[in-house]
Amino acid sequence: xxxxxxxxxxxxxxxxxxxxxxxxxxxxxxxxxxxxxxxxxxxxxxxxxxxxxxxxxxxxxxxxxxxxxxxxxxxxxxxxxxxxxxxxxx
Amino acid sequence: xxxxxxxxxxxxxxxxxxxxxxxxxxxxxxxxxxxxxxxxxxxxxxxxxxxxxxxxxxxxxxxxxxxxxxxxxxxxxxxxxxxxxxxxxxxxxxxxxxxxxxxxxxxxxxxxxxxxxxxxxxxxxxxxxxxxx
Numbered sequence: 001x002x003x004x005x006x007x008x009x010x011x012x013x014x015x016x017x018x019x020x021x022x023x024x025x026x027x028x029x030x031x032x033x034x035x036x037x038x039x040x041x042x043x044x045x046x047x048x049x050x051x052x053x054x055x056x057x058x059x060x061x062x063x064x065x066x067x068x069x070x071x072x073x074x075x076x077x078x079x080x081x082x083x084x085x086x087x088x089x090x
Numbered sequence: 091x092x093x094x095x096x097x098x099x100x101x102x103x104x105x106x107x108x109x110x111x112x113x114x115x116x117x118x119x120x121x122x123x124x125x126x127x128x129x130x131x132x133x134x135x136x137x138x139x140x141x142x143x144x145x146x147x148x149x150x151x152x153x154x155x156x157x158x159x160x161x162x163x164x165x166x167x168x169x170x171x172x173x174x175x176x177x178x179x180x181x182x183x184x185x186x187x188x189x190x191x192x193x194x195x196x197x198x199x200x201x202x203x204x205x206x207x208x209x210x211x212x213x214x215x216x217x218x219x220x221x222x223x
Contacts, residue, residue, distance in 0.1 A: 003093040003145075007100060011138075014104040018111035025114050025123075033120055033177040040169060041114055041127050047158070048107050048135050051142040055096065060151035063142065067158050074165040081169075081176040 007056050015049055036080045043073035092144065099141035106134030119185035120177050128170040132162055 022045065026038035047066045054062040113126035136159050143155035179202075184191060197204050 003097050006097050011100050011104040014108050018108050021111040021115045031120065031177070031182055033173060033180075033182060034123065037120070037123055037127050037173060038114065040173075041110065041131055044127075044131050044135055044162075045107055045111070047162075048103065048138045051135075051138045051155075052100065052104075054142050055100065055145045058146065060142070060146040060148065060154070063139075063151065063154045063158065066139075067154065067161070070158055070161050070165070074161075074169055077169040078172060081172045084180060085176045 004056060007052055011052050012049075012056075015045060015052065018045055019049075032080075032084055036077060036084070039080075040073055040077050043069055043076075092147070096141045096145045099137050099144065103134045103137030103141060106130050106137065108134075110134060119188065120182050121174060121184065121188075124170050124174050124177075128166050132166045135162060 019042065022038055022041050026035055026042065029035040029038055047069055050062050050066040050069070054060050107130075110126055110130035113130060114123055117123045117126055139155045139159055143152045178193060179197065193204075196206065
């Protein structure tokens with residue numbers, strides 16, 4: 001079993017199952033805050049996906065997208081918490 | 091040899107991301123969920139990124155990965171603190187079996203003022219200090 005097989009048959013399925021589990025919490029989340037946390041974790045898992053794909057296809061250029069995604073995740077969390085606090089309703 | 095190290099790092103990274111996802115689904119409380127998101131997911135993503143940097147053995151990729159990891163490690167506690175503060179102030183309840191609530195009685199929801207909890211008991215705390223001395 002080579003490294004690429006390992007990435008293809010273990011790492012990517014595990015990350016996919018994680019995405020599904022987090023998305024269930026994103027749909028369930030009783031409060032708005034839970035959805036914000038789930039969104040943050042979804043984007044963070046997307047960074048993991050991108051790094052796994054950059055190993056699989058041997059293209060480190062994809063990591064630029066990961067950097068932008070990390071920036072946007074932080075920005076989204078800050079904006080959502082700002083407006084939730086203004087509205088003062090979870 | 092490099093392939094083996096990359097495989098082990100990717101294995102543990104994927105495993106920690108999976109633990110974070112399970113914790114996200116199973117934890118009972120918003121605050122517990124915040125703690126899961128901050129620690130386990132950050133470690134897992136960091137391991138995956140290090141594996142990617144080790145696989146393509148270049149300086150440019152390593153610098154990029156270092157920048158991403160540094161940014162993640164800087165922003166994860168900040169965003170977790172923001173979300174926790176917002177959820178406490180907007181009245182999200184703790185789980186019924188939680189044992190600690192350090193901000194109990196220190197925040198007034200009507201006036202939206204956060205105190206240190208020692209405003210009304212200055213005399214009694216002075217007396218207590220004298221007693222302890």
